[in-house]
Amino acid sequence: MATTIGHVEEVTLGGAEVHADTRSFVRKYIFSTDHKIIGIQFLIMSLIFLLLGGVLAMVIRWQLGFPKQPMPMGGVLPETMAPGGVVLPEFYNSLVTMHGTFMVFFAIMPLLVGVFGNYLIPLKIGAPDMAFPRINMASFWIAVPAGFLMLAGFFVEGGHAAAGWTSYAPLSERADLSGVSMGQILWCISLIVLGLSSILGSFNYITTIINMRAPGMWWFRLPLSIWSLFVTAILVLLAMPILSGAIIMLLFDQTIGTHFFGPAQGGQPLLWQHLFWFFGHPEVYILILPAMGMASDIIANGARKPIFGYTSMVLAILGIGVLGWGVWGHHMFMSGMNPTLGTQFMISTMLIAVPSAIKVFNWLGTMWMGNIRFHVPMLHAMAFVSMFTIGGLSGIFMAATPVDIYIHYTYFIVAHLHYVLFGGSLFAIFAAVTFWYPKMFGRMMSPFWGRVHFFLTFIFYNLVFFPMHNLGLHGHMRRIYDPTQYDFLKPVQPINELISISAFLLFATQLIFAVNFIVSWFKGAKAPENPWEDNGLEWTVPSPPPHGNFVTVPQVYRAPYEYSSPFVTEDFLPQNRELPEAAPSAAPHS
């Protein structure tokens, strides 16, 4: 099935896949239909938003650690945000809103789904590109205006959206209450546009994984990174439209006077919460599943052992994907919703801890007695497992409704979400970026600076987020502008200071990663085809791979994690390597 654009046969299946590349510079790097380039484009965009989200966090932490003090360099901010460098309460509300919004929608989600979904899926399944390369290109170029729209909110009158990243109605639709009108509207429009980009991407990924696996790449021979991206894409496909619908209704309430969520004429504020979280809970699995999948690939590689319990890992991914639709009400235990529903959601939420726990035990089982290589990706992946476990454990506290009565909307929740999103997703992202960097750019990142970055990040990260558990249990609420206004919070203000100082150091440490990333692009050691001695199909092609990926269609013979196989002298055995006689897998895998 050939589609011709310009003067090059873009993609052919069944025959020679790589052709001489006569595309122009613009076609090759700007308006490219090559999944690898699109993945890198998403990488650049997401890393910029990750940085912006981090900057917003620094301002938040300044205000929390040193309330109402003038911020260093705060003079650059306009009077409407921070007169004299002192953050205004209204601006603080925008800060917490936009920190969450940037991080969830424009950093973590595109990093996991847009970058690694795009980059890894065709390569790891043995395909020359996605099923619909032009729609893939559209997906990126639609995300870009969404990003600009979201940034634009800072520059409009009334400031940016300030109702939290969850944008609860009626606050989010009452400019008279929030003080924000245009910013909130821009927030809505930006996410609708981004939703379109995500949906286009997701049906591309799903079609590609179903229909374009290379011969021999059976479903139960897919690497876990691909399984997780597949289930994630299904979650994106089915959950994002709910958000789009809800935001459209919110937008109509804001602009044309409809009454979906405003109580005045029968609207229901709780309806917004139900719709938002019906999307929102699958969304958090979207934010963790690809991280889990890639961590599995990296841990098997680092341990030089097959993944322990591959089948149960797949079933756990599927289980999370299915169960994740039935737990959304646990975000609403304190909303005044029907208590019977509360009980139902408590039970379903406790159930969903099981597949995640299975995965943690299997990662441990993979490392157990392994001949571990502590390369930088492995360090980050191990941090992922341990930090995600802590985040998951705090989640069990919240799942129990009677406990949640006390800890809802406190810093205990903030601790939990950062343990799973930073401790989980972001460490996995650091692992994945470092791991696949050589394949993407043909260069190795500096291992030394990678280790320095890892250890400093790990230490400062725990100093920032672990004490938040204590703050929350003490009663410190979320999204609060000045904790010292309450007498009962004054004794814990030193903890806030500790957290803030650690946060500044944590942010500064990320400079190491940024410099390592940028400098290695030009000056890093040239990467061989398979620097990590990994089994995936992507490591059987040059670094970076040519347009079309594979010269001939790979033939897959075995499961993805045949490390330390007794049938070969090396401690790895690529999926497409043919052995003289049919060698069964070292580990029982199906």
Add this chain to the structure above:
Amino acid sequence: MAHAGALHDEDVMLPPPGREPGAGVYNEKLGMWVFLGSEIMFFTALIGTYIILRVAHPTAWKAPGEVLAVPITAINTFLLICSSVTMVKAFAAVQDGNLSGLRKWLIATVLIGSTFVGVQVYEYRHLIEKGFVPSEGLYGSTFYTMTGFHGFHVTIGVICLIFVTWRAFQGRYSAKDYRGVEVIGLYWHFVDLVWIILFTIVYLI
């Protein structure tokens, strides 16, 4: 129709050759069905909201026919179903290699589809003149949002149909490759299907 093992390498109406068996259909058809899954969820948000709000606050609605014009919308519903027939006739025509039939039925679909949109717009103007506007309580809010987004999807469908019709006139489809016709057909039937549900629950209940 779909079976493993293409007749020859370039049989584009079958799943991609030389790959592990997947859904058993070619990529574009699989892609459209997957995409329609997201559309089902989008309309679930809007129609689900309507159902939820109506169950919560039933007195905010009027009896069928009191505000909305059922007769003309019933005719419009019938028209949209007709356009599904013309669409499927176009599909059947190209399957049989009848290219002039394809063109004829595609044009008919475009015309009937455009008429549907036109009648909807006319109805909106009429309702707004009568004072039934989106801010008219829950009734107005849900009515305009559901039917408005349905109309928006029909409009996108008409635009895509015009594009497909133009390609048909350029001779881009044949009995050996009618993917574009089948795929736009699936979208068009889906839009009709949503209207079948909408007409009943919005106008007749």
Add this chain to the structure above:
Amino acid sequence: MEEVKHAPHPNYIAVFIALGVLTGLELFIAFLPWSQMTRVLILIGLAVWKAVMVALYYMHLRFEPQRLRWLAVAPLPLAVILVFIVTREFRW
């Protein structure tokens, strides 16, 4: 004329007539003096019947591989869960 290999066409006109009849039936029932619950159930049942016919015959699901049929209906349980649970919110 190319060799044509596809399943025989279903009777599209018969389906069209069925859809027309069902629509007419709906219009008739909508204005009968029956209880709201009865009319709602019957009308929704008729609408779903029509929708299924469009899906099976016009969208050809009847003739597609089993896997595709499962794929097509997969989102429906989610829609049911959302609407059912949230109506419980407003009708205890």
